[in-house]
Amino acid sequence: MSQKHTLVALVEDHPGVLNRVASLFRRRGFNIDSIAVGPTETEGVSRMTIVVDGATTQVEQVEKQLYKLIDVLKVSDITGDRMIARELALIKVRCNNLNRHEIVQLAQIFRAEIIDVTDTTLVVQVVGDEETIENLLAVLRPYGVREIARTGRVAMARGAVSTSVEPEPVEIRQFHRREGRMPQKALPFVSD
Amino acid sequence: MRLSGAQILLECLVREGVEIIYGYPGGVVLPLYDRFPQYPQIRHVLVRHEQGAAHAADGYARATGKVGVCLATSGPGATNLVTGICTAMMDSVPMVAITGNVARNLLGRDGFQEADITGITLPITKHNYLVMEAKDIAATVREAFYIASTGRPGPVLIDIPKDVFIEEAEFHWPEQVSLRGYKPTLDGHPGQIKKAAKLIDNAKRPVILAGHGVIASGGAPELRALAEKAGIPVITTFLGIGAFPQDHALSYAWLGMHGAYYANHAANNADVVIGVGMRFDDRAMGRFSDFNPTAQIIHIDIDPAEIGKNFKTAVPIVGDVKRVLAQLVQEVQPNTHVEWTRWIDDLRREHPSFIVPDTDGISMAYAIRQIYEATRGEAIIVTGVGQHQMWVGQHYTFRYPRQLISSGGLGTMGFEVPAALGVQMGRPDKVVWSICGDAGFQMTMQELATIVDQNAPVKLAIMNNGFLGMVRQWQELFYNHNYVAVDTKQALCQPDFVKIAEAYGIKALRVTEKEQVRAAIDEAMAHSGPVLIDFVVEQEENVWPMVPAGASLAETIDHPATAKKVRA
Numbered sequence: 146m147s148q149k150h151t152l153v154a155l156v157e158d159h160p161g162v163l164n165r166v167a168s169l170f171r172r173r174g175f176n177i178d179s180i181a182v183g184p185t186e187t188e189g190v191s192r193m194t195i196v197v198d199g200a201t202t203q204v205e206q207v208e209k210q211l212y213k214l215i216d217v218l219k220v221s222d223i224t225g226d227r228m229i230a231r232e233l234a235l236i237k238v239r240c241n242n243l244n245r246h247e248i249v250q251l252a253q254i255f256r257a258e259i260i261d262v263t264d265t266t267l268v269v270q271v272v273g274d275e276e277t278i279e280n281l282l283a284v285l286r287p288y289g290v291r292e293i294a295r296t297g298r299v300a301m302a303r304g305a306v307s308t309s310v311e312p313e314p315v316e317i318r319q320f321h322r323r324e325g326r327m328p329q330k331a332l333p334f335v336s337d
Numbered sequence: 338m339r340l341s342g343a344q345i346l347l348e349c350l351v352r353e354g355v356e357i358i359y360g361y362p363g364g365v366v367l368p369l370y371d372r373f374p375q376y377p378q379i380r381h382v383l384v385r386h387e388q389g390a391a392h393a394a395d396g397y398a399r400a401t402g403k404v405g406v407c408l409a410t411s412g413p414g415a416t417n418l419v420t421g422i423c424t425a426m427m428d429s430v431p432m433v434a435i436t437g438n439v440a441r442n443l444l445g446r447d448g449f450q451e452a453d454i455t456g457i458t459l460p461i462t463k464h465n466y467l468v469m470e471a472k473d474i475a476a477t478v479r480e481a482f483y484i485a486s487t488g489r490p491g492p493v494l495i496d497i498p499k500d501v502f503i504e505e506a507e508f509h510w511p512e513q514v515s516l517r518g519y520k521p522t523l524d525g526h527p528g529q530i531k532k533a534a535k536l537i538d539n540a541k542r543p544v545i546l547a548g549h550g551v552i553a554s555g556g557a558p559e560l561r562a563l564a565e566k567a568g569i570p571v572i573t574t575f576l577g578i579g580a581f582p583q584d585h586a587l588s589y590a591w592l593g594m595h596g597a598y599y600a601n602h603a604a605n606n607a608d609v610v611i612g613v614g615m616r617f618d619d620r621a622m623g624r625f626s627d628f629n630p631t632a633q634i635i636h637i638d639i640d641p642a643e644i645g646k647n648f649k650t651a652v653p654i655v656g657d658v659k660r661v662l663a664q665l666v667q668e669v670q671p672n673t674h675v676e677w678t679r680w681i682d683d684l685r686r687e688h689p690s691f692i693v694p695d696t697d698g699i700s701m702a703y704a705i706r707q708i709y710e711a712t713r714g715e716a717i718i719v720t721g722v723g724q725h726q727m728w729v730g731q732h733y734t735f736r737y738p739r740q741l742i743s744s745g746g747l748g749t750m751g752f753e754v755p756a757a758l759g760v761q762m763g764r765p766d767k768v769v770w771s772i773c774g775d776a777g778f779q780m781t782m783q784e785l786a787t788i789v790d791q792n793a794p795v796k797l798a799i800m801n802n803g804f805l806g807m808v809r810q811w812q813e814l815f816y817n818h819n820y821v822a823v824d825t826k827q828a829l830c831q832p833d834f835v836k837i838a839e840a841y842g843i844k845a846l847r848v849t850e851k852e853q854v855r856a857a858i859d860e861a862m863a864h865s866g867p868v869l870i871d872f873v874v875e876q877e878e879n880v881w882p883m884v885p886a887g888a889s890l891a892e893t894i895d896h897p898a899t900a901k902k903v904r905a
Binding site: 156160161164168172212213214215216218 | 456459460463464484517519640641642645646
C-alpha cells in the first residue's frame with residue numbers, strides 16, 4: 146500500500162551537513178516525510194534516517210544525489226520486511242480528576258508511559274511505528290491534545306546486516322599515500 | 338615552519354601548480370594580497386569585475402584542463418563570483434574559488450560586507466569550505482583541488498575569514514588526500530562492458546552521442562578508435578563539439594535544438610544509442626517522452642546520478658570515459674554499418690542543415706565561415722550565448738578537443754570576453770577568437786581593460802545585429818512577432834563599439850559590407866595585439882534547423898531554404 150522508502154545515510158559529523166542534505170532535497174524537489182539525525186557507534190559519523198515518498202520522488206535519484214555530497218559516506222535503502230522502524234512521541238493531553246485514570250489506562254494499552262502529571266495535564270510518551278502513534282493520538286484527541294512532539298522515524302535492518310562505516314579508512318589513506326593526489330590507478334573501491 | 342594563514346594558502350597554491358589567479362582585492366583579503374609579492378611564481382591578474390575573474394578562470398580551465406583559480410573579497414566580491422561558479426558547475430569545469438570573509442568574531446552578525454557565501458554557493462559548487470583555523474588551510478586546499486579536478490570535475494569554493502589569514506600555524510603539506518566520502522569510480526565494470534559490446538555488435542543502426550565528458554577525460558582518441566573499429570556514426574552534443582573531428586567520415590555534426598537535421602533524425606532512428614560523457618539534456622534530446630522510444634541506451638558517465646536521470650538505460654557504465662572507451666574498444670568486433678551510414682548520408686544530402694544564406698548584407702554564418710577559413714580551422718573559438726553561438730557551432734569546423742569554449746548548461750551571456758582572456762592566457766601558443774553577441778559583449782566588456790593589461794592578443798568579433806537575437810527569434814516565432822525589449826539598435830541605446838575599443842587602446846575595425854569581411858579578418862590576424870571587429874550583420878536572421886522548445890527531435894524544423902527545395 147505504501148510507497149514510503151526509508152533511507153539511512155551515514156554522514157561526516159561536519160558543520161553544515163544537514164544544510165547540504167536539506168538544500169539538495171529542496172533543489173531537486175524531493176519530497177521527504179521525515180528526517181532524524183543522531184550520532185552513531187563510530188566517532189565523527191552521524192546517521193540520518195530519511196523517509197521518502199516513492200510515489201512523488203524517484204528514490205534512486207535521492208540515493209545517487211546524496212552520494213554526490215562529499216560528506217555523505219554511505220546510503221542504503223532499508224525498506225522492507227526486515228526493517229525495524231520506530232518513532233517516539235511526547236503528547237500533552239488535557240485532563241481533570243474525573244478522566245485522568247481513564248487516560249492512563251488508555252496509554253497503558255499502547256505501552257505508553259506517563260512522564261509528567263499536573264492537575265490539568267498529562268504528558269504521554271509513546272514509542273512505536275507511525276501507525277501506533279497515530280492510533281494513540283486518535284484516542285487521546287477527544288480529551289484535548291495540547292501539544293505534540295515527534296522525533297520522526299529511526300530505523301535499522303534486522304539480523305546481522307548493518308549499515309555502518311569503518312572508523313579508519315585505512316585502504317584509502319594508504320592508497321593516496323602511495324599514489325598521490327591524482328591517482329592513475331583505480332581507487333580500491335570500485336562499484337559494481 | 339610557522340606561517341600566517343595567507344602564506345600557508347599561497348604555499349599550497351604554489352604546490353598545486355597554480356600559475357595564474359584571477360582576482361579582485363578588498364578589505365578582508367588584504368592580508369593575503371600583502372603576501373603576493375613574496376610569491377612571484379603566482380601571477381595575479383586584476384580583473385575589473387569579479388564575474389570576469391570566475392569566467393576567466395573557467396576559460397583557462399576549459400582550454401588547458403588544469404584547475405582555474407579565482408579570488409574575491411567578502412560580500413559583493415564573493416556574490417559577484419556566483420554566476421561564474423554556476424557556469425562552471427553546469428559544464429563540469431574544474432575550478433577553485435577563494436573568497437575572504439569577515440573576521441571570525443563577526444561571522445553571523447551582518448557586519449560590513451558579510452555574505453554567507455558558503456550557504457549561497459551550496460547548490461552550485463561540487464563542494465565548499467569555510468575554514469575556521471589557519472591550521473586547516475593546507476588540508477582544505479589539497480582536498481579542494483583534488484575534488485575539483487577528479488571524478489566529474491566542478492567548482493569548489495574556499496571561504497576564509499580575515500583573521501584566519503593573519504593567524505599563524507605550523508605548515509605541513511599533506512602528502513595524501515583522505516576523503517572517505519568521495520571515491521569516483523574510474524574503471525568500467527567488466528561485466529557491463531561485455532554487455533555493452535554485445536549490444537553494439539548486434540546493433541543495426543548504432544549511433545554514438547559524445548559529450549563534454551569525452552573532452553574532459555581526454556578520451557577523444559579512444560572515442561575515435563571505437564567509432565572506427567565498430568563503424569559507428571558519431572554525433573556530438575553542443576559541448577561535445579571537438580570530441581570527434583568534424584571532418585571525419587563518421588562525423589555527423591551535433592544534435593539538439595539547433596543541431597543538424599540529419600543528426601537529430603539519426604539519433605531518433607537509431608536502434609542503439611551510446612551516450613558517452615553526456616547527460617541527455619533537454620536541449621539535446623528534445624521532449625524526453627518522445628525521444629526514440631525503441632532505442633536501447635548505453636550510457637557511459639563518471640557520475641552515477643546522471644545515469645537513469647532522464648532516460649531508462651539498458652546498459653549503464655559508471656567510469657572515466659577514457660578508460661571505459663579503451664575497455665570497450667577491446668571488446669567490440671570490427672564492423673561497418675554501410676546501409677545505416679548511407680541512410681544518414683542521404684538525409685544529409687537532402688537536408689544539409691548548416692547553410693550560409695545568400696544575403697546582400699553580412700550574414701553571421703558568412704562571417705563565421707570566413708573566420709574559419711582565415712584561421713584554417715586552427716583557432717580556439719570562444720562564444721557568448723545566443724544566435725551567434727549556434728552559428729559558430731554550425732559554421733566553424735572543429736577538429737580538436739578544447740577548441741570550442743562556450744557556456745552550454747547555464748547559457749551565460751557575457752561569458753565570451755573574460756573567458757577568452759583566460760583561454761588566451763592558458764594557450765598563448767594559439768590564435769583565440771572570441772565571437773561575441775552585441776548584447777552579451779556589453780555585459781562584461783569592462784574586461785577589455787584586463788585584456789590590454791595582459792596584452793592578450795585576443796581577436797574579438799562582435800556579431801552586431803542590433804537585437805537580442807535569440808530572444809527576438811523566439812518573439813518572432815512564438816510570440817506573434819511582438820518585439821519587446823530586444824531592439825538595441827533603433828529603440829534602445831547601442832554604443833559605438835569601435836570607440837569603446839579605442840577608448841581602451843584596442844585596435845578596432847567596423848565592417849558593414851560583405852566584401853570587406855575577409856580583409857578585416859586578415860588585418861586582425863596580422864596585428865600582434867588584441868583587435869575588435871564590429872561586424873554589422875543582417876538584423877533579423879533566424880537560426881535553423883530548430884526544435885521548438887518542448888517538441889521532439891522528430892519535429893525538427895529544417896532550414897527554410899532546404900525545405901523548399903525538398904518539396905519541389
